[in-house]
Amino acid sequence: MREPWRGGSPRSVLVDARGLYTSGIGRYLREILARLLSDERFSRITLLGEPEQLHGFLAPHGEAERLRVLPFPSGFYRPAAQFAWLRLRASGAIGADVAFFPHYDVPLLGLPRRSLVTVHDLTHFKVPGAFAWWRRAAASPLLRRAVLGAARVITVSEATRRDLVERFPGAAGRVEVVHNGVAPGFRPLAPGEAAACDSRVPRGRYLLCVGNRKPHKNLAAAVEVLALLCRDLPGLQLVVAGGADPGWERVLRRAEALGVREAIHERDEVGDEELRCLYGRCTALLFPSLYEGFGLPLLEAMACGAPVVASNRASIPEVVGDAGLLADPEEYAAMAAAVLRLEREPELRQALVRRGRERAASFTWERAARRTVDLLYTVAAGEARPEPRPLQVVG
Known part of the structure; x- marks a missing residue:
């Protein structure tokens, strides 16, 4: 109209x-x-x-x-x-x-x-x-x-x-x-919708990275974090959703050397419904970017009820506020520790999810x-x- x-x-x-x-x-x-x-x-x-x-x-x-x-x-x-x-x-x-x-x-x-x-x-x-x-x-x-x-x-x-x-x-x-x-379509999965996502997401726990795979997205850090967490969270996987970049091959070679290549799932450009499934079922959105002008996946994840572990640089603290856990994106152990906190402190996880949904709602x-x-x-x-x-x- x-x-x-x-x-x-x-x-x-x-x-x-x-x-x-x-x-x-x-x-x-x-x-x-x-x-x-x-x-x-x-x-x-x-x-x-x-x-x-x-x-x-x-x-x-x-x-x-x-x-x-x-x-x-x-x-x-x-x-x-x-x-x-x-x-x-x-x-x-x-x-x-x-x-x-x-x-x-x-x-x-x-x-x-x-x-x-x-x-x-x-x-x-x-x-x-x-x-x-x-x-x-x-x-x-x-x-x-x-x-x-x-x-x-x-x-x-x-x-x-x-x-x-x-x-x-x-x-x-x-x-x-x-x-x-954030688009209104990004919202938590209703009980009746969860089953429809079964074919769109990996079984078990997974971290999610959303965005293109250019070097400044620092996906090499996500691979390092995955490797650090494998002992404490056996079976943990990493889903990378976004367009490829020539530098991504170097990241995959590092994953091979760390023994986590088989735990990485690659998705090219995905639609909003698939993204909503991925956000809705992930252990956390992992966002280790070295630089962002905004960071739309942060809002989308929070709107869908996904907890956020993210870089503390550039615009990211401005977008996340107190609704996520922030760490230096070049301190892999700190980012891994933040993910472990979400797994080991359910009350913290619930509080961040609640605050994330409230914060996302303020960006329209x-x-x-x-x-x-x-x-x-x-x-x-x-x-x-x-x-x-x-x-x-x-x-």
Whole structure:
């Protein structure tokens, strides 16, 4: 249902939607788009991306007369996207009152002055070894252009805002924190639903890691923790759910050397129902990341009633609060000890599960999407940002 229009001039918006089905950014984009499509303040919405994907997503929303899809190259940090933007701009096809980029991979030339950009994290700069050199080289000018050129910038956590403002002190007044949310479908398994999960989860106890397998996720730590726990928790397994990465093979070789390779179950990208089963039956979500801009699996796990053992770095304490056990992600014994506490102290486990559900409930996509769309309208109705002078860049 579309939101009632309460006055003011209707506006047009252009959305970079090429990441519609990527992992964390895809979830974010789908939630924001759902709200935007229901808002009558925007009379024309143009989406850039893969037409088949976008038309499939838009089909339930109808109202084709206010929606337009323009083909645009998929993937981030690619020269093809920069050239495609320039061609569309020269043709006059992408004019709008405001442009929304849910990632800082923005046009280096011709970025609209009325733009809203979301910066999810600064992983390329905080954990440079986690990415190929060409990605790091591409990230720096793109981030700089986004911060210099956008009218407003969103970060998804206070931690990311601090990282960004530390790098661009002059941007502080234009950066706002809008926390991510958790989808309503992530909730504890009802008694009648548990049996339906039997075929989707391993038998016995298992730790769960959710997210891509890039080096900064520190899944090597999860393998070390698993090996440390095998004596106290015989039969313990590890489920890794998320897209693979070339560095994952090194982690598996370490698992082989530790004698725990057979206890590791790999799942590629999984749907929400399977994720809910995995969260609902796990011993704990193990989240040993070295750096996060937010950490959606933390919220999802807590919403599903899974206890959380997580890293104490970056945005993770901000998201978890007092609803999980935090430890240095490079202190494997400390993370293993936290898992053992959950097994040996049932009252602590129950308290963390209760607090986790309460905390997750305070992060809603409705609130996040509403504020984001309000910011889009504010930027659309305001004066165009002047051509920026160079900001001081620290580091």
